[in-house]
Amino acid sequence: MNKKKIEKTADTKHKIALDFTIEGNNFSSAGEASIRLKHALQHIGYPALLIRRIAVAAYEAEMNIIIHAQRGVLKAEITPETVTIWAEDEGPGIPDVDLAMQEGYSTAPDYIREMGFGAGMGLPNIKRCADKFEIQTHVEKRGNIEKGTKVKIVIYNK
Amino acid sequence: MNYKSLSIFLDKKGCKGCTNCIKRCPTEAIRVRNGKAKIFTSRCIECCECIRICPHFAPIPQADKRENIKQFKYTVVLPDPAVFGQFRAKYTPRQILVAIAALGFDNVYEVGRAADAVGVALQEFIKENKSGGPWISSACPAVVRLIQVRFPTLTEQILPILSPIEVAARQAKDEISQRLGISREEIGCFYLAPCPSQVTAVKSPYHLEHSHIDGALSFSSLYSEIRDLLPKIKNQDEPVKATVYGLNWCRTGGQTMAVRSEYYLAVDGIHNLYKLFEEIELGKFSNNINFIECQCCQGGCVGGPFTVENPFVARVLLRLRQTQFRPKLDAGEVQEIQDRYQQGYYRAEKKIKPFPAMSLSKNMAKAIDVVEQAEKILSQLPGLDCGSCGCPTCRILAEDIACGIATEMDCFSKLREHVQFLAEQMLDLALKVPPVTPVQYQIMHTQREVLKFAKRVPPALGKKSQKKKERLVE
Incomplete structure (x- = not known):
């Protein structure tokens, strides 16, 4: 996680876009992007319990990129009504998504598990926290579509 | 708040x-x-x-005034266990307690006894509520406030058990009113506090509507008096009632010893706690840790600002005193505490409310604009976090500017850039002397003078300013 860009889109008035680059295997800065996102939400005045859900989902997505991919991005768009998070990576992709969605199923290597990560709760946890959850994954490059995983998380402020 | x-x-x-x-x-x-x-x-x-x-x-x-004790018919002093780490081990615990009481109190009640009881109550609570957690200890008021202000979602995880100080005052009042027949209102309980956050906790308790304690005095203000009294108090070999667990409550690791939790963390130092809570909020530790001992001060309460002895020395003194305290509670006492726990004696009366002080505007739409503006401003600031603007970091200055309580020219680097820009313009103007007046020498002189200062860049500033310098030289 190092750079952060701000883009203002013209269509909606009150909207903020945050953009974080995430480096694979860099455990020393793990959680940095999620914490930044959490602070932004606190500044905006989102309800505390909602922030917790968003932060947990973002953190799991961020950790997935760090554990499985070389690099990736975590993007968030905040409006007073919704928070949308995109986690996109150039990792190996997920061969069997249904299996990956099962609690306890993990492909993380042993050294990751020794660090206390990779318990196989990442994707199920994200799904539990999210109001809307989409996942697109490709294990190999097909035409224009690059290999990697894209996760979209939407949480409503209701 | x-x-x-x-x-x-x-x-x-x-x-x-x-x-x-x-x-x-x-x-x-x-x-x-x-x-x-x-x-x-x-x-x-x-x-x-x-x-x-x-x-x-x-x-x-600041703590309460000592004169306040005169308002009560019968006064009890509650010395924090940390006081035992403030005096040499040659003075017995009883001797210290008697010396403290001799400051003008009618009686003394050990907070350590209440800590023993709270330890058992916490064991019971955590046994009953294994699934929740990780449970955060509520004994340090600064930690509770950190959670209220910065980590509002964690307020649910603060243990709803009274702090040993409140329990001590409650037990003292119960015992004394029963034994001597004095009404509770006439008994004044004064806590000998190791830190000012406890003083505030007495005035605005977080677990109760009204505190059982009537005032908190600073230990350091009474230290020299106690020290002078100590040698005069002799033949005080009667053992104290608190156990080693109660004694150790005031140092890091003591609470976890008393709670006897299998999976626990003992963390001290407010910055360490900050990082830990940040991680808990992201969902780490949710399954494996069931108790977190939190001490705001390094080393625990022995490191409080109202203590006198070096906290590391105090820890050694506490260790030397282990033999002067009972090793554990009797089975009968434990049973009594468990019965009282079941009656709700140690339970908090009210829930701890969060007081989030982070939002930049009450209107969420407006706050989004403010946050966005702050991010934009931040990208323009040098990122030195030098503090010259009066804000701790560039990020905070950006937030303050976006909120309208600071200006961009508060940043010394920005101010310098602005001055440099003006200097360049001045130089431009200075060079534009009409050709009819032959003042070549003067122009050269002005150019040199202006450049001399404009070229200087503080060593902390990076390449951005260097480029400016080059532009100026051209």
Whole structure:
């Protein structure tokens, strides 16, 4: 996680876009992007319990990129009504998504598990926290579509 | 926050406006304005980091006045277990207690006894509520406030068990009113506090509507008197009632010993706690840890600002005293505590409410705009976090500018850039002397003078300013 860009889109008035680059295997800065996102939400005045859900989902997505991919991005768009998070990576992709969605199923290597990560709760946890959850994954490059995983998380402020 | 008042005051004369405290404050509650530090009470958690770091001793911790004890017919002093780490081990615990009582109190009640009881109550609570958690200890008021202000979602995880100090005052009043037939209102319980956050906790308790304690005195203000009294008090070999667990409550690791939890963390230092809570909020530790002991001060309460002895020495003294205390409670006592726990004797009366002090505007749509503007401003700031603007970091300055309580020219680097820009313009104008007046020498001189200063870049500034310099030379 190092750079952060701000883009203002013209269509909606009150909207903020945050953009974080995430480096694979860099455990020393793990959680940095999620914490930044959490602070932004606190500044905006989102309800505390909602922030917790968003932060947990973002953190799991961020950790997935760090554990499985070389690099990736975590993007968030905040409006007073919704928070949308995109986690996109150039990792190996997920061969069997249904299996990956099962609690306890993990492909993380042993050294990751020794660090206390990779318990196989990442994707199920994200799904539990999210109001809307989409996942697109490709294990190999097909035409224009690059290999990697894209996760979209939407949480409503209701 | 809705405290009745803070227990840290700023001595305006002492404050030099240096930026040590603003950088140390974990909740970014201090700014320097007009050459003096200013504490924002809504964000202050009274962790006392500013007191520890200030080279001019400007933040002053305050406690209640000693005269207040005269308002009561019968007075009881509640010395924190930390006092046992303040005097040499040759003085017996009983001797210390008698010396403290001799300051003008009718009786003395050991907080350690209440800590023993709270330890058992916590064991019971955690046994009953294994699935929740990780449970955060509620004994340190600064930690509770840190959670209220910065980590509102964690308020649910603070243990709803009274702190040993409140329990001590309750037990003391119960015992004495029963034994001597004095009504509870006539008994004044005064806590000998190791830190000012406990003083505030007595005034605005977080677990109760009204505190059982009637006042909190600072230990350091009474230290020399106690020290002088100690040699005069002789033949006090009667053992004290608290156990080793009660004694150790005041140092890091003591609470976990008393709680006897299998999976626990013992964390001290407010900045360490800050990082830990940040991680808990992201969902780490949810399954494997069931108790977190939190001590705001390094080393625990023996490191409080109202203590006198070096905290590391105090820890050694506490260890030397282990033999002077009972090793554990009797089975009968444990049973009694468990019965009382079932009756709700140690239970908090009210839930701890969060007081989030982070939002930049009450209107969410407006707050989004403010946050976005702050991000934009931040990308323009040098990122040195030098503190010269009176804000702890560039990020905070950006937020303050976006909120309208600071300006961009508060940043010395921005100001310098602006001056440089003006200097360039001045030079341009100076070179535009009409050709009829042959003042070549003067122009050259002005150019040299202006360039001499404009070229100087503070060593802390990076390449961005270097480029400016080159542009100017061209």
